[in-house]
Amino acid sequence: MSSLQTPPLSAGQGGPEARAVRVVRILLPVVVLAAGIASWELVVRLNDIPPYVLPGPSAVFQTLVSDWPVLSQSLLVTLLTTLEGFAAAALGGIALALVFNQSKWLEYSLFPYAVILQVTPVIAIAPLLLIYLSQQTAVIVCAWIVGFFPVLSNTTLGLNSVDRNLAGLFRLYGASRIQTLAYLKLPSALPFILGGLRIAGGLSLIGAVVAEIAAGSAGAGSGLAYRIAESGYRLNIARMFAALLLLSAAGIVIYVLLALTSHLVLRRWHESALGKDN
């Protein structure tokens, strides 16, 4: 029992050709962005479009800088709401999936309502929530409603995707329910859970924005979505664009952070996080 090979190491980063392809893949979208901004600016200037109809990108950027104190404050509010909604969705989704996994009866009783909550458009639920809940709570509940379902359904899928033989092994060695959950089911489900969280992150932002817009008419909001609605009433179109830009950026950052987390957690073992050469 001596002739053992060394484990295959991950192959190198590919030849110069592969590198060129990578550079092009980064470069092309940047070129498209630059071209888009340039032609936007050009169209606005050549046609003398007034800023209360369509501000040019330079005007939007100026607004972003000059209104930064207001906008950053609003960004913080929206991000905080999103984070709270996301945390609630993550905890709620995973916890509910665990409960369903332990008790079929509870799953049969409650799962249809989880689906109903998911398929009913949140924009239609938000005004109702605002009647019964404080605005702060209502916004978080909205973020939770749109975010929890992907976590729930992915976690459920993951918990049910356990390798049958491994499950048999755990039974053979007399594993308790808790042990099976902690050492087998949760690790097996982890890639699925992380996938669900990645979707939930973006959805929580949407939920938060939807609720803010619904609440905006009530007047008390101060998140980015509220700023957009408010600027719209005032024909401050540049600020609408600036706030939209920040929302977009927030969405991208949330996605990248969650994707990165997923990659770091899974990189040692899961197919999704391994290079093609492995």
Add this chain to the structure above:
Amino acid sequence: MVGPAALSEACSGTEGLAVSLRGVTKVYDSGVMALGPFDLDVNKGEFVSLLGPSGCGKSTALRLIAGLSEPTSGTVGISKPAGQARLGHSIGFVFQEPTLMPWTSVRENVQLPLKLAHAPAAEANARIDEALTQVGLAEFADAYPRELSGGMKMRVSLARALVTDPDILLMDEPFAALDEITRFRLNNDLLALWRNLRKTIIFVTHSVFESVYLSQRVIVMTPRPGRLGAEFGIDAPEPRREDFRTSVEYAGYCRQVSGALAPGKPGS
């Protein structure tokens, strides 16, 4: 001198039975009669192969012995480990696939049965090192399963089955998915382990050559429902080495066993 053996008495002479099946049947929920009635006696320290075509219920028999499924009728008897209750388990099981947890290292995979039994860390570590050394993987303790070749993964699986120091080792076509070179090497290593540790091994396979090479006794099972078709004692001198594979004696046993497997035989 050899031939369908009289029954298990032919192989007695050790301290008693490790496994005893009496009139065991298994009918699946779908109504398929997978096994039986099936009788089997395996002596302590014996190496027995269950050989048969796919779907003859040999894996079912193994799962019944392991307690992974319940017989529809009949009794499954397993010898109780002597002395005080031990860590882990008196049965080790090696599946057809390595069945490793991909999210953790070789060491933690091997540690699993001890962890489930709440073994103290110091003793667990000593046992893991021992089991990994037995299968020749001591240097790969910190590797992840995906970094290993198919044969090495199977070795990890074997180490995990050995880590509780079980009396009985059940192996369900463990080397079927491996290439021939790797399989031959693992065959030899398994025989060496068996000689050193003297565990009772019940080995399920659909390879005539593998069963004859490894076992003291080959039990040929009939197609579904699986019953005892024929039984052969393999009285080759110990220790068997690679040259046994090419011996006339080996070829003779293989011919006999293949004959019992051939379709059209009475009882099939």
